[in-house]
Amino acid sequence: MSALNSLTIAAARDALRQREITALALTEACLAAIEGAGALNAFVHHTPDIALAQAKAADARLAAGNAPALCGIPLGIKDLFCTKGVASQAASNILRGFKPEYESTVTQNLWNAGAVMLGKLNMDEFAMGSSNETSCYGNVVNPWRRGNDTTPLTPGGSSGGSAAAVAADLCLGATGTDTGGSIRQPAAFTGIVGIKPTYGRVSRWGVVAFASSLDQAGPMTKTVRDAAIMLGTMASHDAKDSTSADLPVPDFEAALTGDIRGKRIGVPKEYRMEGMPAEIERLWAEGAAMLRDAGAEIVDISLPHTRYALPAYYVVAPAEASSNLARYDGVRYGHRAKLGAGDGITEMYENTRAEGFGPEVQRRIMIGTYVLSAGFYDAYYNRARKVRALIKRDFEQVFAAGIDAILTPATPSAAFGLGEMADASPVEMYLNDVFTVTVNLAGLPGIAVPTGYDSKGLPLGLQLIGRPWAEADLLNHAYVLERAAGFSGKPAKWW
Amino acid sequence: MLDHLAFRDPEAKVIHGATGPWELVIGLEVHAQVASNAKLFSGASTLFGAEPNSNVAFVDAAMPGMLPVINEFCVAQAVRTGLGLKAEINLRSAFDRKNYFYPDLPQGYQISQLYHPIVGEGEIFVDMGPGVARRVRVERIHLEQDAGKSIHDMDPNMSFVDLNRTGVALMEIVSRPDIRGPEEAAAYVAKLRQILRYLGTCDGNMQNGSLRADVNVSVCRPGDYERYQATQDFSHLGTRCEIKNMNSMRFIQQAIEYEARRQIALLEDGGKVVQETRLYDPDKGETRSMRSKEEAHDYRYFPCPDLLPLEIEQAWVDGIAATMPELPDAKVARFVRDWGLSEYDAAVLTAEAENAAFFEAVATRRDGKMAANWVINELFGRLNKQGLGIAASPISAAQLGGVLDLISSGEISGKMAKDLFEIVWTTGGDPAAIAAERGMKQVTDSGEIEKVVDAMIAANPAQVEKARANPKLAGWFTGQVLKATGGKANPATVTALVTQKLGL
Numbered sequence: 001m002s003a004l005n006s007l008t009i010a011a012a013r014d015a016l017r018q019r020e021i022t023a024l025a026l027t028e029a030c031l032a033a034i035e036g037a038g039a040l041n042a043f044v045h046h047t048p049d050i051a052l053a054q055a056k057a058a059d060a061r062l063a064a065g066n067a068p069a070l071c072g073i074p075l076g077i078k079d080l081f082c083t084k085g086v087a088s089q090a091a092s093n094i095l096r097g098f099k100p101e102y103e104s105t106v107t108q109n110l111w112n113a114g115a116v117m118l119g120k121l122n123m124d125e126f127a128m129g130s131s132n133e134t135s136c137y138g139n140v141v142n143p144w145r146r147g148n149d150t151t152p153l154t155p156g157g158s159s160g161g162s163a164a165a166v167a168a169d170l171c172l173g174a175t176g177t178d179t180g181g182s183i184r185q186p187a188a189f190t191g192i193v194g195i196k197p198t199y200g201r202v203s204r205w206g207v208v209a210f211a212s213s214l215d216q217a218g219p220m221t222k223t224v225r226d227a228a229i230m231l232g233t234m235a236s237h238d239a240k241d242s243t244s245a246d247l248p249v250p251d252f253e254a255a256l257t258g259d260i261r262g263k264r265i266g267v268p269k270e271y272r273m274e275g276m277p278a279e280i281e282r283l284w285a286e287g288a289a290m291l292r293d294a295g296a297e298i299v300d301i302s303l304p305h306t307r308y309a310l311p312a313y314y315v316v317a318p319a320e321a322s323s324n325l326a327r328y329d330g331v332r333y334g335h336r337a338k339l340g341a342g343d344g345i346t347e348m349y350e351n352t353r354a355e356g357f358g359p360e361v362q363r364r365i366m367i368g369t370y371v372l373s374a375g376f377y378d379a380y381y382n383r384a385r386k387v388r389a390l391i392k393r394d395f396e397q398v399f400a401a402g403i404d405a406i407l408t409p410a411t412p413s414a415a416f417g418l419g420e421m422a423d424a425s426p427v428e429m430y431l432n433d434v435f436t437v438t439v440n441l442a443g444l445p446g447i448a449v450p451t452g453y454d455s456k457g458l459p460l461g462l463q464l465i466g467r468p469w470a471e472a473d474l475l476n477h478a479y480v481l482e483r484a485a486g487f488s489g490k491p492a493k494w495w
Numbered sequence: 496m497l498d499h500l501a502f503r504d505p506e507a508k509v510i511h512g513a514t515g516p517w518e519l520v521i522g523l524e525v526h527a528q529v530a531s532n533a534k535l536f537s538g539a540s541t542l543f544g545a546e547p548n549s550n551v552a553f554v555d556a557a558m559p560g561m562l563p564v565i566n567e568f569c570v571a572q573a574v575r576t577g578l579g580l581k582a583e584i585n586l587r588s589a590f591d592r593k594n595y596f597y598p599d600l601p602q603g604y605q606i607s608q609l610y611h612p613i614v615g616e617g618e619i620f621v622d623m624g625p626g627v628a629r630r631v632r633v634e635r636i637h638l639e640q641d642a643g644k645s646i647h648d649m650d651p652n653m654s655f656v657d658l659n660r661t662g663v664a665l666m667e668i669v670s671r672p673d674i675r676g677p678e679e680a681a682a683y684v685a686k687l688r689q690i691l692r693y694l695g696t697c698d699g700n701m702q703n704g705s706l707r708a709d710v711n712v713s714v715c716r717p718g719d720y721e722r723y724q725a726t727q728d729f730s731h732l733g734t735r736c737e738i739k740n741m742n743s744m745r746f747i748q749q750a751i752e753y754e755a756r757r758q759i760a761l762l763e764d765g766g767k768v769v770q771e772t773r774l775y776d777p778d779k780g781e782t783r784s785m786r787s788k789e790e791a792h793d794y795r796y797f798p799c800p801d802l803l804p805l806e807i808e809q810a811w812v813d814g815i816a817a818t819m820p821e822l823p824d825a826k827v828a829r830f831v832r833d834w835g836l837s838e839y840d841a842a843v844l845t846a847e848a849e850n851a852a853f854f855e856a857v858a859t860r861r862d863g864k865m866a867a868n869w870v871i872n873e874l875f876g877r878l879n880k881q882g883l884g885i886a887a888s889p890i891s892a893a894q895l896g897g898v899l900d901l902i903s904s905g906e907i908s909g910k911m912a913k914d915l916f917e918i919v920w921t922t923g924g925d926p927a928a929i930a931a932e933r934g935m936k937q938v939t940d941s942g943e944i945e946k947v948v949d950a951m952i953a954a955n956p957a958q959v960e961k962a963r964a965n966p967k968l969a970g971w972f973t974g975q976v977l978k979a980t981g982g983k984a985n986p987a988t989v990t991a992l993v994t995q996k997l998g999l
Contacts, residue, residue: 081560102553102558204560208559211800213800242565243802243803320800323604323797326596327557327601329596329598329603331598331601345598345654373795381797
């Protein structure tokens, strides 16, 4: 057997239940891998004591024969999730030292299912970023490299720590959150699977808010099966989140039949962007061929409002963020600026927020404040809401026409070099989200699956978009794609 | 119902300035704290006067990742209030965020309902004397969160924040500019408060801040208001100023009076009224500018993404409607009709639902007017003197009814009844038993009284002369007879006998 930390969740689960391995040994293997992976800067808060205690408890349950779904499975948790007594900072200086007295619903679901917490994972500050370069902890480095080229690459963002940790076998799976692509883009950049569920499938309670109407947590895993297993535990109806759906959570793993015969897969023409790299085009076509070979019908479809999605997203998300982040004012918790003589409440707010928030967060707060302000509200925020409704309608129409899932590229390129975008305008960075934001705007489930490589040997992924609440069906499509692509690459260990 | 009774509008208040008469136009936004044990979006207690920061849930303190969940009871209270104001209930409403920074507003926004309030158009009849009432239109009622409390006077260098009140549910009840004078404005608040207390949706405690009003005041020339009414075009009216956060009826009147005169003086001086927010200083008796329109916050309202639109069902509203109490206007009308009371007495008795219930318990199967007189004059008089509410009355309705029964049956006189009332008030007990025990029984046997009358006439020939010359003086004999019988003789019987025996 290979190193325990390189197991998938499914394989580890089975081995644990067969008593071939112990949760303690599995956890120790992960902790050792984390210790040796400082160069990746993925884990920013280590919780070995919690992990070992949970692992021992898991072994006891396994021995007693009443092991729940994730019993003994070591996971990493994105820093955006509030974890009781453990630093939860959303990778921001303004929450430096913040340790909540409560546990997010998602992580509580995981611990209830016997999972083991290894620590907190790096991310873009407040989940705002596509390269992990806005983190107060410094950026994560992608475990993948361009062959022998040692240029450090971005793992993507905002769930870059989660993606790097899973890809580098530091943990078996990780939680991510996705507001505009923050699970799917880093998953694609690191050759792993990441699913953003339907809005409302997973509780937002205890997850630091970025843009409430778009945020959704989901699993980031080595395989589609692992994503199905982990999502089954993360998802729940939560009375504490008014936007959480009161729907039963299906057995996602049981849905992985590999049979998609007769399914209709839409390929939207609007996602064929001008200047799209040939290798992305080829990957997309290959993916469509794989699904066709599996018995699905490939249908050209149109989602006519796609081109307005990115601008609408970059109005709605900052607008909500500007309001959601108003609570970080230095009054009750987190960072508070030192005040000089004669300074009052205004100086306290201004200095605290200027010191506590990084430039990208400040930029989005300013954009959001602007688009909501009197005189601009209709021109920006209201128009963006209307666009959002049209984008949602585009999807409803194709689903009503019998489309079961939609296949698109996950990202416009493979992982880029850290710092490479430093001189680019923020808008160029925002273009990373071009294939993913529509899914958040429409509240749909979307999954990124690694299916190939670029010319430099970096992983590339495709995205499948499903009908609302049809994650089971979507995962099955992804499972077919995964098996057909046979992607099994791992980054060569250099760290 | 009062609106079915004939009533006329009160006169608009007129202020005579140097350049002629001016009229006032007033609209109010009343913030009424919803009577509820828990806050609007959290389970924290709303108890007044608790230790600072002891009634604070994570969401009230705006801890990261915390989410609001609507308190169904607060929604029911708002619906109940809407039904009480005969207002339309919006089955679909929505919450918005009103964004501004202040230390006692932890989220950095107040969750309110700007675009889609839960309650639409309603009305309140403001009684301004018998037969006179102003119909004030209510534009809307929306639910929102209260802020916390900032304390600036505990330390020279620091401010403190108490979040106990943060997130407590408020109903903002917005009137149309239908109020035409300071007294009307105070009467409007009083009537609204009365209705809310009847409904049990707000305790109306103005001292504790459960009921506060923002008062919008403008002045115009006679005739302008009628032009506004005809067109609903606000340009016929003057520029308004808003006086914030008033929590006393008296101050509301004073502030409006001052503010109207300030605006008139300004206009007559060739100046202009600037739309702004003002504060009333009760010590100086004046309003002063808080912030102008230019300095006004840009609240950046937008739909709260943490809450789905609030959808309620007609059947649920109907269920609330089925439990509505009889409201003051209907009660007054019924008291006038069924108990034969004056509108004034009916209004006094119905000021509080508990008072009205007490009265009805006394009046049932008895004479309504008599019961009203006793409840208003004896009982309320006595309660007021001792600063007691009806709930603390030492005399129950049954006891007071017992006293009244003894009067009606002629067993005791009115004078005796007052003494008996005093005894029952102080020592309690059954009035009939006390009367029997103490021998409080008036003599109605005319034979017995006749003897006393005869003796009195025989013993006072001079008085007989005077009374025959001036029959008004016959009362002297009645008094003497009552005195001689120790107040037990029935005064009516005595008077009749005296008149007869004197041959008047």
